Structure formats: C-alpha cells, structure tokens
Amino acid sequence: MSDRKPGPDVSYGTPRPELSRRDFLNEITIGALGIAGLGGAALTYQYFSPNVLFEPSTTFRAGIPNLYPVNSVTFLQEQQVYIVRTPAGFYAVSSVCTHLGCITQWKPEANIIACPCHGSKFQPNGKKLEGPAPRPLPHYAINLTADGELQVDKLQIIKVDQVLRV
Amino acid sequence: MATTFHNTLENLRATRVWKSIFRRGRAITNRTRSVAIFGNLFLHWMPVKVREKSLRVQAAYYLGSLSLLLFVILVITGVLLMFYYHPAAPKAYHDMKDLRFVVSNGVFLRNLHRIGAHLMVLLVFWHMFHVFYRGGYKPPHEFNWVVGVLLLLITLFLSYTGYLLPWDQLAFWAVTVGTNIISAMPVIGNKVRFVALGGNIVGENALLRFYVLHVVILPLLAFLLIGVHFWRVQKDGGLTLRSKENDGKN
Numbered sequence: 316m317s318d319r320k321p322g323p324d325v326s327y328g329t330p331r332p333e334l335s336r337r338d339f340l341n342e343i344t345i346g347a348l349g350i351a352g353l354g355g356a357a358l359t360y361q362y363f364s365p366n367v368l369f370e371p372s373t374t375f376r377a378g379i380p381n382l383y384p385v386n387s388v389t390f391l392q393e394q395q396v397y398i399v400r401t402p403a404g405f406y407a408v409s410s411v412c413t414h415l416g417c418i419t420q421w422k423p424e425a426n427i428i429a430c431p432c433h434g435s436k437f438q439p440n441g442k443k444l445e446g447p448a449p450r451p452l453p454h455y456a457i458n459l460t461a462d463g464e465l466q467v468d469k470l471q472i473i474k475v476d477q478v479l480r481v
Numbered sequence: 482m483a484t485t486f487h488n489t490l491e492n493l494r495a496t497r498v499w500k501s502i503f504r505r506g507r508a509i510t511n512r513t514r515s516v517a518i519f520g521n522l523f524l525h526w527m528p529v530k531v532r533e534k535s536l537r538v539q540a541a542y543y544l545g546s547l548s549l550l551l552f553v554i555l556v557i558t559g560v561l562l563m564f565y566y567h568p569a570a571p572k573a574y575h576d577m578k579d580l581r582f583v584v585s586n587g588v589f590l591r592n593l594h595r596i597g598a599h600l601m602v603l604l605v606f607w608h609m610f611h612v613f614y615r616g617g618y619k620p621p622h623e624f625n626w627v628v629g630v631l632l633l634l635i636t637l638f639l640s641y642t643g644y645l646l647p648w649d650q651l652a653f654w655a656v657t658v659g660t661n662i663i664s665a666m667p668v669i670g671n672k673v674r675f676v677a678l679g680g681n682i683v684g685e686n687a688l689l690r691f692y693v694l695h696v697v698i699l700p701l702l703a704f705l706l707i708g709v710h711f712w713r714v715q716k717d718g719g720l721t722l723r724s725k726e727n728d729g730k731n
Contacts, residue, residue, distance in 0.1 A: 363676045370682055415658040432658070 373469040377457075380405065380465060380481045388421050388428075388439050396455065396467060397421060397428070399439050404478040407455040407467045408441045414448040428452065440475060451475070526712045544608035545714075549707060551601040556700060558594040566646070568692035570685045573648035598640055605636050625713040628706055635703045642695035645688060656683050656691070 383400040397408040417432035428437040435446030456471035508517040515529040580587035618626035645656045664674040679686030
C-alpha cells in the first residue's frame with residue numbers, strides 16, 4: 316500500500332482566522348434575512364399586480380361598414396376610438412392623447428383632431444401636427460367579422476399604412 | 482369661591498388615584514418642574530428649559546406648529562368623513578354629494594378637510610422657505626432638514642391621493658394625467674402605473690388603493706416622521722435663532 320499515488324492536491328482555501336463564530340452567525344443571519352426580504356418584496360409586488368381585471372373589453376364591434384360614409388371621421392365615445400373611412404378603406408385611431416391621456420375631439424370644421432387639455436393637434440390619420448404630444452395617435456387593428464361587422468382590437472397597434480379595404 | 486376651588490384641587494391632589502397617576506408633588510421648584518416634564522410620556526422629549534428668544538413669534542412664526550395643528554384637524558375631520566364615505570365607484574361620488582347636501586354639518590366637515598389640506602400644503606412650503614432662508618438646514622440640523630423634505634413629500638402624496646376620492650371629473654382627469662406621468666419613467670414606468678392603479682384604467686381598484694394610502698399608510702408615515710421631526714428639533718438645541726454675530730447658526 317505504500318506505493319499508492321498521492322491524491323490530488325486539495326486546497327480548501329486559506330483559512331480566515333478573522334471570521335469568528337459570532338461574525339459567521341451574523342453573516343448567515345443577515346444573508347438569510349436579505350434573501351427573505353427580497354422574496355417578500357417579490358411576493359408583495361405579485362400581490363399588488365391584479366391577475367383578473369374587471370375592465371371594459373378591449374375588443375369591440377363597430378357595426379356594419381355602411382354606417383360610415385366615405386371621407387368621414389366618427390367618434391365612438393364609449394370606446395374612445397375614431398373610425399375613419401377614406402376612399403382607400405377603414406382605419407381605427409385612438410382618441411387618447413399621447414401626451415397625458417386626455418380624450419381628444421374631432422373638429423370637422425378645421426379637419427383636425429384636437430386635445431382640450433394642452434392643445435395638441437393631430438390629422439385625422441393620427442399624425443401629429445402640433446403641441447406637447449410626443450407621438451402620433453396609434454392605429455388599432457380593425458377587421459371584418461364573419462357576419463360582416465367591423466371589429467376593433469385596442470390591444471393590437473398596427474402601422475399607419477395598413478387600411479381595411481371593404 | 483377661589484379658595485373653594487383651590488381646596489378642592491388640593492384635596493384631589495391628596496387622593497390615592499391622583500397620586501397613582503402623577504408620582505410627584507406640585508411643580509413649584511426648578512427640580513419638580515423638570516421632574517414633571519421628564520415623567521410625562523407626551524412631554525418627556527421636550528426641553529426642560531427653553532430660551533425666551535425661541536418663544537418669540539418671529540423665531541419661526543409658529544409655522545411648524547401650525548402645520549401640526551392643521552395635520553391634527555385633517556386627521557379628525559378625515560376620520561369623521563370616513564363614517565359616510567364608501568371607497569367604491571360610483572358610490573364615492575354620491576357619498577361626497579350627500580356629505581355636501583344631505584348629512585348634517587357634512588359640508589362644514591368636508592370643507593374644513595378640503596381647505597385645511599390646501600392650507601397645509603401652503604404652510605409646509607412656507608415653513609420650508611422660512612427654514613431655508615434662516616439657514617435652518619445647516620449643522621446640526623441637516624438630518625432634520627431631510628426629515629422635513631420627506632414630510633413635504635408625504636403632504637403632497639396625501640393631497641394627491643385625497644384628490645381622487647370625490648370621484649368627480651376633476652379627480653378622474655387629475656389622476657389620469659398624474660399616473661400617465663408615472664408611465665413616462667423609463668423601463669419600469671408602465672409596471673409602476675399598473676401597480677399604482679391596480680389595473681390599466683383609473684377605476685375601482687385605483688380608488689380603493691388611493692383610499693388606503695390616503696387614510697392609513699401615508700398618515701401613519703406622517704405621524705412617525707412628525708414625531709422624529711419634533712424630537713430632533715429639541716435634541717438639536719431648539720429652534721434656529723437669527724443673530725447678527727453668528728449669521729443664523731445656532
């Protein structure tokens with residue numbers, strides 16, 4: 316047995332003589348409390364984020380296309396959406412101002428969408444003309460249902476050049 | 482008459498009940514006066530001696546004390562308003578209207594609470610400017626200045642959360658605009674707004690959250706910090722006094 320090769324040189328690191336039993340227990344305790352605190356913060360955040368919301372549906376039907384004349388802007392107050400019909404087709408524009416969330420108004424005499432809160436102005440296609448609003452009004456996805464009604468999904472934002480042809 | 486009253490008081494002082502509450506004699510010497518302050522839970526952090534100068538009106542115009550007085554008025558009127566208020570949509574709006582037009586003296590309490598809140602914001606700002614121009618933030622008062630800034634923020638948050646509770650158009654749009662400002666924060670903005678409102682819109686969840694913040698969490702924080710603030714004024718040697726020799730330093 317004397318010819319047995321020596322095992323690998325195992326080093327457990329330099330000992331830390333300065334770490335007393337008291338310091339060790341303190342560090343363990345603070346570490347454990349820190350982990351528990353982080354976990355508690357994460358659980359609190361989860362608790363405060365509701366999983367079920369009793370908010371109005373973000374998808375709605377806007378009636379048959381013939382309700383909207385060509386070259387018209389119709390404000391659906393309950394849904395806070397403009398249904399715009401041009402010769403090319405339909406699109407749905409949000410009426411919520413991109414500045415601070417006020418509801419804009421369609422001004423047919425000036426052919427603009429204007430915000431009453433801080434004076435932002437937009438074209439009927441949502442493009443920003445003026446004012447503190449940082450972005451144009453977004454376009455929502457608009458489709459035809461199987462039974463021929465317009466349907467808007469306010470969770471889906473689409474590009475400005477996408478138009479629903481009917 | 483005066484002697485009868487005096488005798489009654491002396492007899493009362495001699496009773497076992499009185500002596501069980503106040504374990505001292507009459508506060509007639511400097512020592513017994515000090516003992517009277519030290520032995521009282523509500524006064525023990527007060528100084529046993531104050532300089533006459535710091536009691537003058539010009540020392541601080543009582544701005545801090547008046548802010549505290551307004552806070553106490555707001556707590557009392559707020560608790561009374563809670564007896565008629567349901568933090569639920571649309572009941573909250575009707576309760577507010579009832580308080581104004583149906584409940585006896587409701588309009589008095591509501592306006593006392595509302596105008597008191599406006600005045601408190603005014604007074605704490607005035608107090609802050611006064612302390613600033615007096616140099617009251619200089620050593621050894623730096624920590625108390627920071628506590629004061631936190632109290633200013635709590636006052637503003639109390640105002641903002643209370644603003645939603647009438648559940649009228651003004652409330653709705655003020656909170657819509659305010660929480661959209663939150664969502665302008667980079668990366669976490671939308672998440673913070675979602676948690677603050679308890680949803681994507683200013684609805685019932687938002688009303689309840691603002692109510693709990695307004696009537697429990699923020700007032701408790703304010704109580705705690707007001708305690709620290711007043712205690713620290715005493716520990717830092719009383720009010721900052723202006724004098725020509727030391728340029729506002731204590």
